[in-house]
Amino acid sequence: MKIWFLLFLVLPLIGVAYTFWHTWQILPCSAPWKIAVLAVMALCIFCFFANFGIWTLDKMPMPVATVAYSVGNSSIFILFYLVMLFLLLDLGRWVHMVPADFLHHSIKGTLSVLLVMVGLFTYGYVHYRDKVRQPLTLTTSKKLERPLKIVMLSDLHLGYHNQIGEFNRWVNLINQEHPDLILIGGDIIDGHMRPLIEQNMARSFRNLKAPVVACLGNHEYYMGESAAIKFYEDAGIHLLIDSATMLKGVNIIGRDDRTNPGRKSLKQILDHVDTTRYTILLDHQPYHLEQAEQNAIDFQLSGHTHYGQVWPISWIEDAIYEDAYGPLQKGNTRYFVTSGIGIWGGKFRIGTRSEYLVAELKN
Incomplete structure (x- = not known):
């Protein structure tokens, strides 16, 4: 039970905190816009946990339940890859391969992370469809x-x-x-x-x-x-x-x-x-x-x-x-x-x- 608690609650929450901190740092916009972005991310991740007991999908209209399931359960995979990407960028910064300003209030850094994630998960979806x-x-x-x-x-x-x-x-x-x-x-x-x-x-x-x-x-x-x-x-x-x-x-x-x-x-x-x-x-x-x-x-x-x-x-x-x-x-x-x-x-x-x-x- 302790292992499952660690895997499905503690580690994701650590990943959320790490990703949110990096997202706040890298976004090249004012605080209200950063808060809005993090709020959307938090809502998506909340759906993942809510799908397992906070709400009942079967009581929702079918389209709403489908969106709640898809958004929530997809977000945990996206979070996983964001954590890996930011860890890789942190490693690159520590060995002086990634400029420090790439991760701070950076248009180039934000667009790079966005393009990598969109490209990766578009590929992942298309590849899933291929049986x-x-x-x-x-x-x-x-x-x-x-x-x-x-x-x-x-x-x-x-x-x-x-x-x-x-x-x-x-x-x-x-x-x-x-x-x-x-x-x-x-x-x-x-x-x-x-x-x-x-x-x-x-x-x-x-x-x-x-x-x-x-x-x-x-x-x-x-x-x-x-x-x-x-x-x-x-x-x-x-x-x-x-x-x-x-x-x-x-x-x-x-x-x-x-x-x-x-x-x-x-x-x-x-x-x-x-x-x-x-x-x-x-x-x-x-x-x-x-x-x-x-x-x-x-x-x-x-x-x-x-x-x-x-x-x-x-x-x-x-x-x-x-x-x-x-x-x-x-x-x-x-x-x-x-x-x-x-x-x-x-x-x-x-x-x-x-x-x-x-x-x-x-x-």
């Missing part, structure tokens, strides 16, 4: 009824920021692959059911032209797993919670998210599964990857990490997880931890990407 098709070839000596094309994705985070128009675009991308199966590794829902219900996103799921199988993620628990389960039923998604099914001659295992401390062990789930068939595991959070290898899983799909969404958080993810992003092999078990097709919070990808996997399973 990368990641091909994957899976071979097996186990019996297959026929070769299969399987689209795999995770972390859609449908909600106030990823709405129906965006999701329908993803549906079209998936259908263009003409898959035999569609597997989703959790976090379909961002945290609020209202946008999904009001925009009838369940109907869009039913436009997918292949069977859809999914497991739960941690965000389904944040917003209430019972409501998520009801939505999955309406959407025609085959939800696996510590259970298994066979489709197209392939075993698919769906583990409950590790948010539930009472979830079954992988060994318990596999008790009645014929692992002489090719077996795919959906497990949202990529912890304890050795368990899949120990239980003769052929392939595991995980998500959750988003690979940090923006650099250099991706470096922190690499330090936390055995595999924070991409393919891995342990023994005869193959893994892929995807950075996700959607995103949480601000719709920016800087140094990471949004993607979906197109796997060819064959002998």
Whole structure:
């Protein structure tokens, strides 16, 4: 709890104070205008904290809730990069590479910071919109009824920021692959059911032209797993919670998210599964990857990490997880931890990407 308190309250407030001080120093205008700029910045950052409990987004008109979510959750990423930029400029000043007057009442300094931030986050948004098709070839000596094309994705985070128009675009991308199966590794829902219900996103799921199988993620628990389960039923998604099914001659295992401390062990789930068939595991959070290898899983799909969404958080993810992003092999078990097709919070990808996997399973 102390670590989360530090990460989500203390450190952001220190970053706010540091950024506001530098902003006051660098702006080439009178005090009233500086106060106005800082007031706008403070309002944006306030929205981030308010979205988590000061107000209820679901009680606002949809356009207002969308703006509150987008502005608040984007501001924390912008704040993060402002802190890094000002730290870099301070370092440059200390080693006499940046003139001291560049950071004090400076038109040149203000325009430079503004251009860097606008350019960086315009790029980040455009890059987020670009969904990368990641091909994957899976071979097996186990019996297959026929070769299969399987689209795999995770972390859609449908909600106030990823709405129906965006999701329908993803549906079209998936259908263009003409898959035999569609597997989703959790976090379909961002945290609020209202946008999904009001925009009838369940109907869009039913436009997918292949069977859809999914497991739960941690965000389904944040917003209430019972409501998520009801939505999955309406959407025609085959939800696996510590259970298994066979489709197209392939075993698919769906583990409950590790948010539930009472979830079954992988060994318990596999008790009645014929692992002489090719077996795919959906497990949202990529912890304890050795368990899949120990239980003769052929392939595991995980998500959750988003690979940090923006650099250099991706470096922190690499330090936390055995595999924070991409393919891995342990023994005869193959893994892929995807950075996700959607995103949480601000719709920016800087140094990471949004993607979906197109796997060819064959002998």
